[in-house]
Amino acid sequence: MRTVGSLLSRIQAHPALIGAALVLVMLLAGFVGWRLTGGGEYVAPTPTTAPVVRADTAGARASLDQLVTGVRDGAKPDGDDASSVAVRNAHAIGLEDVTARYLAEAGNVEQDGSWTADVEMSWRTPGDPALTEELRVGFDAEGAITGFSAPQGTRMPLWLSGPVQVRRSGSSLVIAQASAEVADRYAELAATAVTQVRKVIAWDDPRLVLEVPATGLDAALGAPQGTYTAVAAVTATVDGSTKAGAPLHVWVNPGVIGDLDAPGAQVVITHEATHAATDAATNTRRPMWLIEGFADYVALRDTKLPLSKTAGQILAQVRENGAPDHLPGKAEFNTRSEHFGAEYEAAWLACEVLAEAGGEQALVDLYDETGRGIPLEKSLQASFGFGVDELTARWRTHLSDSAR
Template identity: 85%
Template sequence: MRTVGSLLSRPVLIGTGLVLVMLLAGFVGWRLTGGGEYVAPTPTAEPVVRADTEAARASLEALVEGVSDRAEPDGEDAASVAVRNAHAIGIADITARYVAEAGNVAPDGSWTADVEMSWRTPGDPTLTEELKVAFGPEGAIAGFSAAQGTRLPLWLSGPVEVRRTGSTLVVAQAPAEVADRYAELATAAVAGVRKVVAWKDPRLVLEVPANGLDSALGAQPGTYTAVAAVTATVDGSTKAGTPLHVWVNQGVIGDLDAPGAQIVITHEATHAATDAATNTSRPMWLVEGFADYVALRDTKLPLSKTAGQVLAQVRENGAPDHLPGKAEFNTRSEHFGAEYEAAWLACEVLAEAGGEQALVDLYEETGRGIGLEKALQAGFGFGEDELTARWRTHLSHSAR
């Protein structure tokens, strides 16, 4: 009879035998390989790659010296391109201070660092930005980029074409013939604005990046996809008196015919001439409508071209019950463009009611902080309610 105990004892014996066999096999293996004490192999450490920050600082110093001494470089590397651009534009007062590594150093010794740079474009204040600079294994400058929310100037972002006159400056990442076109548009825009606005010592700067406006203006992707051009301060501030530049979206304006492109640039030149980007006292419809009034002043285009979007809306939904406000002038609006046409027609109503000079006076007075209602009553003899009623009637009649 097999007891429980006998049944349990057999696996133990078998297991012990297996252990002995394994120990003997290990002993034989040890004897065959020569014996001695077993030592685990030492792991091989990866070599530590460090950024050559001294070489990087020397490269930044060479960039500063190259811009300052006006000697033309003959290379095609990022630093040489930046120096040539700076000379063509007239960049001065440049500094570059290495701040810190931004991320890990690559196995080949290349890395990116935060670098604080400052410079001055003729007619502008000194600008300071903390940029990302890529360095090669030996510290040579490999490229420039903007940190999130900051602007990368065109002269640091690749080759540019520069055109200048006494009153205009065009900096374009574009072929020579395209830069020539923008120079002509800028010159005509200055002349068009001066027919209406007293623009003393005019200066119009066009910046034309290759790949849209978002990165050039430090904006979120998609902010300016549908916008042909934007007038903004050179440093992104809203401080009164800060010089303004016009940034042009080649992806939009490049599809326009000559009259359409001229309207866009003259519109933006009006903003530049009247410090529209830093003056917040005027209602938005007057800011945008007046700029379109100046840009369209001499056009012979029919309303179907100049106000086609808003008139289509009026035919479908009737005239809007209020003048367009800040909420309507949204670059992501489904009907972006119709708001500008509506604002322009409001200014047309005013010009027809009181004449062009009365419209100019209204624009200037509201810019000095005089309330819209008071300025309308003084210049036209009616207030905003009457203007809105006349504007709605004009829209309805024009949409027939």
């Protein structure tokens, strides 16, 4: 008869026996419990494991192929599923060269068989080069598409975000997650903006694209939450780059512009149209005050509103603190600035000072020359006969006089 001590010695001498010993102890414990409770025939429990659920990648690839084929062949599905909505949106916008390439699962497969995958998608809006983004696509157990999303930092295209209203004209394209009535309003704003811009600058082949996401600008532009909460609209390249010549679209924040009256909304869209017409998002040669001030000059050119409406914020600051000692720069044009808005008014008044001093064409020439890389001081002297210091002095005087 072996003693407990001898058993322990054997186990310690042979580590492989440890696992077997643990199993034996567990079985004995179960047996003792059964005896104490007076159970019937004892049956050792059978270990159970959850079944492995695998993604139906073949079904997912087939669904992506079906989406691409639907866009290419002109089919118009009637369903309300994410894939059908995307196909209808693509037709309405006129997207071309749509592709979708399955990459890999983005996380675990759920017990119901659903999962999310990284998918490389490409498409081309009329007039734009092809755009490629790595997006997230949801699939159900059979591989059918359940939705689209974008990783943080990636722009979420409207045509994959839900139903859109599309309005086209010879010079504008509006893509809006909105009602038909609201889409019509944006189409009118866009058409008027093109007309107003062409009164001031040469825009021989105008093309203005407005994108209006229902949930604001942050997700649409791949920005951290809160970046564009107070911004009415933004003009940016379609691919998020700063490459010269990259196509520009205007993204509109309905939560801000929707609170504006008709003249105010028109000023916003015409301002952004000026940026689009002059490649302002990719041309960084001009000083920031001239970029923003000139856009407001074009937008406010035909308005009859008083300065209390068009420059109320900056004039209030001048009354309280006096005129600024320098023209606004990049630091002042911050979407999170406490005085966001006043900087634009200040920049506009600087352009008003220039237009009054030398005429509108001289201002347009200054804008064009600085965009070509001619230094601001040199261009000012050539067109107006004075430099930055004199402009700043005249601007400060204008602010002080207007604030009285």
